Amino acid sequence: MEGLGFGLRNEAMLQTLTEDVLKSSEIEGEILDRDQVRSSIARRLGMDIGALTPADRDVEGVVEMMLDATQKYDQELSDERLFGWHAALFPTGRSGMHRIRVGAWRDDSSGPMQVISGPVGRERVHYEAPQALRVGEEMNAFIAWFNGQDGSDPVVKAGVAHLWFVAVHPFEDGNGRIARAIADMQLARSEESPQRFYSMSAQIRQVRKAYYEILEATQKGDLDITDWLQWFLACLGRAFDGAEGILTGVLTKARFWEEHAAGAINDRQRDMLNRLLDGFEGKLTSSKWAIIEKCSPDTALRDISDLLERGILVKDEGGGRSTSYSLAAIESGQTTRDS
Numbered sequence: 001m002e003g004l005g006f007g008l009r010n011e012a013m014l015q016t017l018t019e020d021v022l023k024s025s026e027i028e029g030e031i032l033d034r035d036q037v038r039s040s041i042a043r044r045l046g047m048d049i050g051a052l053t054p055a056d057r058d059v060e061g062v063v064e065m066m067l068d069a070t071q072k073y074d075q076e077l078s079d080e081r082l083f084g085w086h087a088a089l090f091p092t093g094r095s096g097m098h099r100i101r102v103g104a105w106r107d108d109s110s111g112p113m114q115v116i117s118g119p120v121g122r123e124r125v126h127y128e129a130p131q132a133l134r135v136g137e138e139m140n141a142f143i144a145w146f147n148g149q150d151g152s153d154p155v156v157k158a159g160v161a162h163l164w165f166v167a168v169h170p171f172e173d174g175n176g177r178i179a180r181a182i183a184d185m186q187l188a189r190s191e192e193s194p195q196r197f198y199s200m201s202a203q204i205r206q207v208r209k210a211y212y213e214i215l216e217a218t219q220k221g222d223l224d225i226t227d228w229l230q231w232f233l234a235c236l237g238r239a240f241d242g243a244e245g246i247l248t249g250v251l252t253k254a255r256f257w258e259e260h261a262a263g264a265i266n267d268r269q270r271d272m273l274n275r276l277l278d279g280f281e282g283k284l285t286s287s288k289w290a291i292i293e294k295c296s297p298d299t300a301l302r303d304i305s306d307l308l309e310r311g312i313l314v315k316d317e318g319g320g321r322s323t324s325y326s327l328a329a330i331e332s333g334q335t336t337r338d339s
Contacts (some may be wrong), residue, residue: 004250009195010047012250015278016196016243017041021066024180024201027208032059041067061088062177070196071179074149075187076165079139085178086171095173105139106172108132113169115216126216129169146182151176154190158183159232160225167219178203187236198243201234209237211235253277263310268293269303273312276327283316283324 004012018038025032032300036055040063045195055063065085071228087103094100106113113129130138142164152160162183169175180201188194204211212233218228265273272289282288290300304325307313316324 008250008254010045012197012246013195013252014038014042014045014047014049015246015250016199017066017070019202020184020196020199021201023199024066024177025062026205027180027211028176032062045071049210055166057163058093061091064176065181066184069185070188071194073185073194074192074251075242077143077182077185080138081144082139082170082178085181089177100172101255105135105170107164113172115169126212127169128220129167135168135170139170140170146186154186155233156229158186158190159229160212161186162232163218163228164217164223187285197238197246198215200236202242203239206305207235234331247259247275249279260312266303268295268299272303273307273327276336282324283322284323287322 005262018034018041021037021041022034029181032051033056035053036059038049039052040055040060041047044051044063044067049178065088068081068085083103089304090100090102093102101107108131108307112131114125115127115129115142116125142161145164146157146161162179165179165182166175183200184302186195187200203238214228214231218225251317253274272284272293275292276284286297286300289295289304293300295303295304304313308315313325314328316326
């Protein structure tokens, strides 16, 4: 990463942070809009990515928490800081249809805090957290340990912090996302850098079932957390490997625009090509082009036809009722036209 220019490093970090926010929410079953997340991060970090997509309050909240944790990693954790993160996650004071206690430790007014699954009447209790009266004391102990220096390996400390926080389960909702933000904060401390080029949450999302299983087994076991730490560190190793994929994508995008720098590409085409380079979800059709770029169907077809003639786009095979398009094949970080 040090060998890259400032612009490419920023692009790699933007992609990593975007993935981290998206996947941490997906682990909890919440799907955020990628463009909103990317725009929110870019705006807060002062990055110029062209037109910015307005972000919803819930997106802004998740981004605010993640950036506060990783960009201000050297500042102490406190109950007020955690309350701020929690309030940012739930700006309406609700989790789905239910009103929850926001910006404060949970209470037991609606019964014990349990992690459950299954249909009503046949629920399975995966974990029951400590009683609410203990939460303040437990969190004081956690925060003092997290901010202290006890000689622990800083990377192992990230794994312990994640587990400890979800074991206390101090909030009514959002505990998993905050636990992963705390782990990311500690990993940033271990590197003494706010720059993020790998995503733990993206790796956890790929093995979500195993993640919940190892958490449940550890929480129901004794005080030996070796298996959890081995799992956490193996996941971190895969996250490091995933950084290579992010770097490859960033370099591919840079080479693509170097090759086509001299060509006349309008703003609509540039925006859509960047979306394709960043990993466009689903099939690109002329109707989607018109909707996304807010233009007429005829204009969308003219834009696409121009890129087809120049070999930048290709028609997908077996289009069926609606023809779809993709970027010309990219191999080893270069377009086929490079080779």
